[in-house]
Amino acid sequence: MTAQCLDKDIKISPIKGRAHVLFDGAEIASSTKAMQLDEPGSPLRIYFPREDIQPSILEETETRTHCPYKGEAWYCTIKTLTATGTDQVWYYPDPCPLVEPIRDMLAFWGDRIEVRLSEV
Numbered sequence: 001m002t003a004q005c006l007d008k009d010i011k012i013s014p015i016k017g018r019a020h021v022l023f024d025g026a027e028i029a030s031s032t033k034a035m036q037l038d039e040p041g042s043p044l045r046i047y048f049p050r051e052d053i054q055p056s057i058l059e060e061t062e063t064r065t066h067c068p069y070k071g072e073a074w075y076c077t078i079k080t081l082t083a084t085g086t087d088q089v090w091y092y093p094d095p096c097p098l099v100e101p102i103r104d105m106l107a108f109w110g111d112r113i114e115v116r117l118s119e120v
């Protein structure tokens with residue numbers, strides 16, 4: 001099902017260098033192929049390819065939200081040996097054409113999430 005989408009001045013570009021995600025102090029993702037999404041009125045988000053995230057730490061949930069600019073977001077919970085972050089990861093499996101470059105890429109958010117950028 002394709003969502004009806006509105007236009008907005010959203011910019012998507014590859015990150016420079018390497019992007020890292022730390023969850024509860026431990027690195028769970030590292031990528032040189034991450035994309036940054038700059039949406040006016042929202043914090044800058046970094047989207048990571050699934051293959052650059054530690055395997056087996058994400059569990060898909062039933063949570064869904066709708067953005068008129070990006071489409072329907074699907075959520076995942078992070079589960080490690082030491083912590084759980086409920087619905088702290090999301091992705092767009094069928095995004096609006098405006099944000100097609102982030103299809104199936106994952107973004108992270110939460111009080112125990114830290115996204116860092118570094119040189120390669």
